[in-house]
Amino acid sequence: MEYTTALTTCTYCGCGCNFYLEVLDGQVIGTIPCKTSPTNEGKLCIKGWNVHEFIQSPKRLTRPLIRKNGELVEADWEEALDYTAQRLKEIAEQNGPESLGFMASAKVTNEENYIFQKFARAGVGTNNIDHCARL
Amino acid sequence: MTNSVQEIEDADCIFIIGSNTTSSHPLIATRVYRAKEKGAKVIVADPRRIHIADIADVAVQQNLGTDVALLNGMMKVILDNNWQDQTFINERTEGFEEFTKAVQGFSVEKAAELTGISTEDITAMAEIYAKSDKASILYCMGITQHTTGVDNVKALANLAMLTGNLGKESAGVNPLRGQNNVQGACDMGGLPNVFTGYQKVTDEALHDKMSKAWSSGKFPSRVGLTIPEMISGIEEGSVHGLYVLGENPVVSDPDSNHVTKALEKIDFLVVQDIFLTPTAELADVVLPGASFAEKDGTFTNTERRVMRVRKAIDPPGEAKPDWEIIQELSSKFGYAMHYESPREIMEEIAAVTPSYGGISYARLEGPGLQWPCPDQGHPGTPYLHKDKFARGKGLFHAVEFIPPAESIDDDYPLWLTTGRNFSHYHTGTMTRLSPTLVCEYSENFMEVSPEDARELDLSQGEQVSVASRRGEIGVRVQITPRLKKGTVFIPFHYVESNVNKLTNPAMDPIARIPEYKVCAVKVEKNP
Amino acid sequence: MIETVKEQVRKLLDSGQIQGFLGLLEKNGHISPHLFTDPEELDRLNLGERDKPGDARYPLTKYLIKIARAHPDKKFGILVRGCDERALKTLYNYNQLNPGQVVPVGIACPEELARECECRQPYPEECVAGEKSEGCASVSVDRLDELELSERFDYWTEQYAKCIKCYGCRDVCPVCFCNECTLASEDLVQTKTFPTETPLFHLVRAAHMAGRCIDCGLCEQACPVGIPLRTLYKKIYNIMDEELDYQTGYSEEKSPLNAI
Numbered sequence: 001m002e003y004t005t006a007l008t009t010c011t012y013c014g015c016g017c018n019f020y021l022e023v024l025d026g027q028v029i030g031t032i033p034c035k036t037s038p039t040n041e042g043k044l045c046i047k048g049w050n051v052h053e054f055i056q057s058p059k060r061l062t063r064p065l066i067r068k069n070g071e072l073v074e075a076d077w078e079e080a081l082d083y084t085a086q087r088l089k090e091i092a093e094q095n096g097p098e099s100l101g102f103m104a105s106a107k108v109t110n111e112e113n114y115i116f117q118k119f120a121r122a123g124v125g126t127n128n129i130d131h132c133a134r135l
Numbered sequence: 136m137t138n139s140v141q142e143i144e145d146a147d148c149i150f151i152i153g154s155n156t157t158s159s160h161p162l163i164a165t166r167v168y169r170a171k172e173k174g175a176k177v178i179v180a181d182p183r184r185i186h187i188a189d190i191a192d193v194a195v196q197q198n199l200g201t202d203v204a205l206l207n208g209m210m211k212v213i214l215d216n217n218w219q220d221q222t223f224i225n226e227r228t229e230g231f232e233e234f235t236k237a238v239q240g241f242s243v244e245k246a247a248e249l250t251g252i253s254t255e256d257i258t259a260m261a262e263i264y265a266k267s268d269k270a271s272i273l274y275c276m277g278i279t280q281h282t283t284g285v286d287n288v289k290a291l292a293n294l295a296m297l298t299g300n301l302g303k304e305s306a307g308v309n310p311l312r313g314q315n316n317v318q319g320a321c322d323m324g325g326l327p328n329v330f331t332g333y334q335k336v337t338d339e340a341l342h343d344k345m346s347k348a349w350s351s352g353k354f355p356s357r358v359g360l361t362i363p364e365m366i367s368g369i370e371e372g373s374v375h376g377l378y379v380l381g382e383n384p385v386v387s388d389p390d391s392n393h394v395t396k397a398l399e400k401i402d403f404l405v406v407q408d409i410f411l412t413p414t415a416e417l418a419d420v421v422l423p424g425a426s427f428a429e430k431d432g433t434f435t436n437t438e439r440r441v442m443r444v445r446k447a448i449d450p451p452g453e454a455k456p457d458w459e460i461i462q463e464l465s466s467k468f469g470y471a472m473h474y475e476s477p478r479e480i481m482e483e484i485a486a487v488t489p490s491y492g493g494i495s496y497a498r499l500e501g502p503g504l505q506w507p508c509p510d511q512g513h514p515g516t517p518y519l520h521k522d523k524f525a526r527g528k529g530l531f532h533a534v535e536f537i538p539p540a541e542s543i544d545d546d547y548p549l550w551l552t553t554g555r556n557f558s559h560y561h562t563g564t565m566t567r568l569s570p571t572l573v574c575e576y577s578e579n580f581m582e583v584s585p586e587d588a589r590e591l592d593l594s595q596g597e598q599v600s601v602a603s604r605r606g607e608i609g610v611r612v613q614i615t616p617r618l619k620k621g622t623v624f625i626p627f628h629y630v631e632s633n634v635n636k637l638t639n640p641a642m643d644p645i646a647r648i649p650e651y652k653v654c655a656v657k658v659e660k661n662p
Numbered sequence: 663m664i665e666t667v668k669e670q671v672r673k674l675l676d677s678g679q680i681q682g683f684l685g686l687l688e689k690n691g692h693i694s695p696h697l698f699t700d701p702e703e704l705d706r707l708n709l710g711e712r713d714k715p716g717d718a719r720y721p722l723t724k725y726l727i728k729i730a731r732a733h734p735d736k737k738f739g740i741l742v743r744g745c746d747e748r749a750l751k752t753l754y755n756y757n758q759l760n761p762g763q764v765v766p767v768g769i770a771c772p773e774e775l776a777r778e779c780e781c782r783q784p785y786p787e788e789c790v791a792g793e794k795s796e797g798c799a800s801v802s803v804d805r806l807d808e809l810e811l812s813e814r815f816d817y818w819t820e821q822y823a824k825c826i827k828c829y830g831c832r833d834v835c836p837v838c839f840c841n842e843c844t845l846a847s848e849d850l851v852q853t854k855t856f857p858t859e860t861p862l863f864h865l866v867r868a869a870h871m872a873g874r875c876i877d878c879g880l881c882e883q884a885c886p887v888g889i890p891l892r893t894l895y896k897k898i899y900n901i902m903d904e905e906l907d908y909q910t911g912y913s914e915e916k917s918p919l920n921a922i
Binding site for chain 1: 140141159160161162163165311312313314315316317318319320321322323324325326327328330331336345346349350351353354355357358359360361362365368373374375376377378379380381382384387388402403405408409410411415416418419420421422423424426427428429430431432433434435436437438440441442443444445446447448449451452453454455456457458460461462463464465467468469470472474477480481483484502503557558559560565566568569570571572575
């Protein structure tokens with residue numbers, strides 16, 4: 001028997017509401033708005049109250065996919081990352097680093113965006129990095 | 136936001152423009168309701184009669200793309216009546232004279248003609264806003280997603296400076312950020328022109344600093360490509376590979392047929408996401424990331440508050456936290472990364488980013504911290520520009536009204552605007568898998584005024600076709616008095632009926648933001 | 663007071679009378695709902711107060727339903743105030759919880775909180791800690807009852823019109839457990855609309871709360887737009903009490919409305 005509540009921040013809009021994800025025996029079963037949060041003070045919108053519903057959708061991607069003969073087929077991490085790194089390297093070598101583009105994300109964490117742009121700039125050598133702030 | 140969410144409830148006047156607050160930022164609407172309860176005046180300007188307009192003291196429905204005309208009209212009224220805060224203008228700003236000249240050349244009557252709002256309403260809005268001690272402006276994509284997006288924002292800044300509503304509590308110019316971490320993505324340098332904390336890539340000293348911190352000076356000192364420029368680059372053959380992290384440009388970008396074609400053409404596309412989105416379906420490699428519930432990290436909200444994200448469960452199957460994937464890929468590419476945890480990454484962010492200098496996981500327990508937070512002893516910054524602006528003095532900009540890029544004509548006689556509905560979010564990849572949310576709005580719809588519905592012989596729930604000069608989609612009709620004659624609204628959550636097939640990719644020349652909020656369409660009954 | 667509670671819970675856990683205690687824990691600089699299984703964690707037990715008593719209350723009985731159902735062979739302690747005890751009683755009446763699985767650990771609310779809540783009985787029958795204070799009458803209901811009917815109607819219409827349809831009043835409610843919610847029933851209220859249908863949406867819920875609402879006030883605290891829901895449902899309690907002689911949350915039986 002394991003019941004835990006993980007305090008986190010909403011993945012939808014920019015309000016930044018805090019809530020607990022209720023986890024019972026490894027499954028997220030509910031959302032509890034955090035009453036001591038400075039932004040939402042124990043309240044949420046309809047999206048927030050139901051945020052636990054999409055997380056464990058059967059539509060989630062669970063394995064890397066590689067296009068082979070026109071079809072996306074499952075692959076292991078080693079193969080997917082080796083292939084991706086090799087293709088990016090080939091393109092950078094043949095056409096220069098400026099021929100690669102990086103779309104960062106308003107959905108992932110600060111830490112992830114940070115190392116993503118670091119990879120683009122320091123690793124690949126381009127400032128071609130943007131995200132959909134405008135959209 | 137220049138100010139904090141909490142401060143809104145103590146404002147004397149709240150001016151909401153281009154934000155459907157109760158649907159898109161419900162927990163900010165909370166503060167508006169509280170302020171109203173405490174006696175604040177509420178002004179709402181939106182092309183639709185949105186829900187929060189129901190509690191407004193003045194609510195107006197401007198014609199699409201006429202915000203500058205409305206704001207200049209209000210400022211003309213303020214100047215004519217001498218309601219401006221001259222002390223603030225003298226002490227804290229510059230460029231007032233040129234600005235005054237531009238506004239004086241405009242008239243309230245002209246503003247009324249362009250916006251479709253009466254001179255009485257424009258005058259009332261100006262008076263309430265200018266005479267309030269603490270007036271707070273809230274705006275959202277209804278202001279920015281225009282070819283004149285930057286002009287719109289400058290006009291709002293002019294209005295706030297003119298009345299001394301910057302650099303104090305419960306006032307300010309407050310953009311409500313649409314996505315949970317769009318603020319953070321900008322702060323972290325997910326932009327072609329800046330490193331973290333808006334440090335310019337063109338600055339040689341900063342280039343040296345970052346090269347040293349990263350032990351690599353490979354990156355150039357010139358600005359990189361924006362997303363629309365990357366898409367054009369693919370078409371022109373200069374961009375060959377694209378790495379997309381948790382975005383769905385096929386649905387979210389304007390003129391989406393065009394984006395799809397570009398992504399089909401590109402040599403190599405890698406997409407990292409939690410779902411097989413329409414963008415991922417076009418990829419050569421798809422990498423399964425972890426959702427926010429499955430990893431540690433931080434998000435920065437619209438009021439610049441950095442808050443913790445904590446892992447609740449393991450990712451499904453072999454999916455991994457995005458930071459682990461990026462790090463492994465970077466190492467395989469030849470640039471090694473060895474972070475043990477997001478906490479360690481935050482230590483590096485704090486070391487290279489002045490505005491995040493005092494942020495650490497230990498200090499993020501509790502309510503979080505609002506940047507700028509330059510050092511470990513700094514308490515964070517609830518509101519900006521307290522004693523001076525970032526550039527020293529606040530600069531007035533003379534802004535002239537420019538009409539939207541596309542106009543209605545005989546072939547496309549209706550104005551279309553887009554946005555969110557209350558139960559869905561962005562391209563719907565998450566909310567449309569949530570049964571409770573799908574119960575509310577399962578399919579796309581077009582809001583249309585009773586007058587237009589009568590003229591076009593449309594009935595409630597009828598399936599119609601809507602076309603612009605770029606594409607055509609099918610939607611159901613929803614007749615509502617909240618729309619005025621001549622304007623229709625369609626939300627952008629539905630890939631099978633994607634309104635961005637219709638929207639205009641014309642961009643603001645500076646911000647490169649597309650004009651999602653205005654285009655011309657025709658509505659046809661299905662045969 | 664808190665030390666007495668800790669001691670009692672430690673005893674229950676150590677003796678094996680319960681396998682877990684549902685309470686509140688100080689964690690991450692916040693006060694979090696938590697299932698204590700390790701007595702060591704009791705050092706950080708909190709009774710649901712940050713700045714003042716009861717300002718961090720959570721519907722613990724609602725969470726207990728899910729945990730107890732998944733683990734029918736286990737017994738659970740739970741922190742209860744007067745309102746939580748009324749919730750438990752109602753949940754037992756409607757077979758949502760098995761009383762044999764539940765060991766309440768009661769605390770009485772201080773006078774300050776009792777007054778703020780206008781609580782009829784601000785303590786559970788058995789208290790481990792806290793002084794039982796007097797129950798309070800509902801001033802907020804009286805104040806509205808004094809208004810003319812048309813004024814009262816306008817007041818409530820204005821309140822309902824603010825609703826942003828978050829369903830938080832339902833989602834936080836310790837006694838909302840129906841599989842099919844009346845608010846999703848097209849026969850009763852227009853669904854798939856925004857804003858909500860006024861006043862039907864809120865009146866349908868209010869009617870459904872008759873004989874159910876145990877007056878914890880968590881709905882009002884969860885309402886993003888500040889609709890005085892607690893006052894509305896207190897009025898419903900009064901009607902049930904006066905017209906049908908049914909005291910919701912105190913009776914050992916289902917409400918008479920269930921017999922219809």
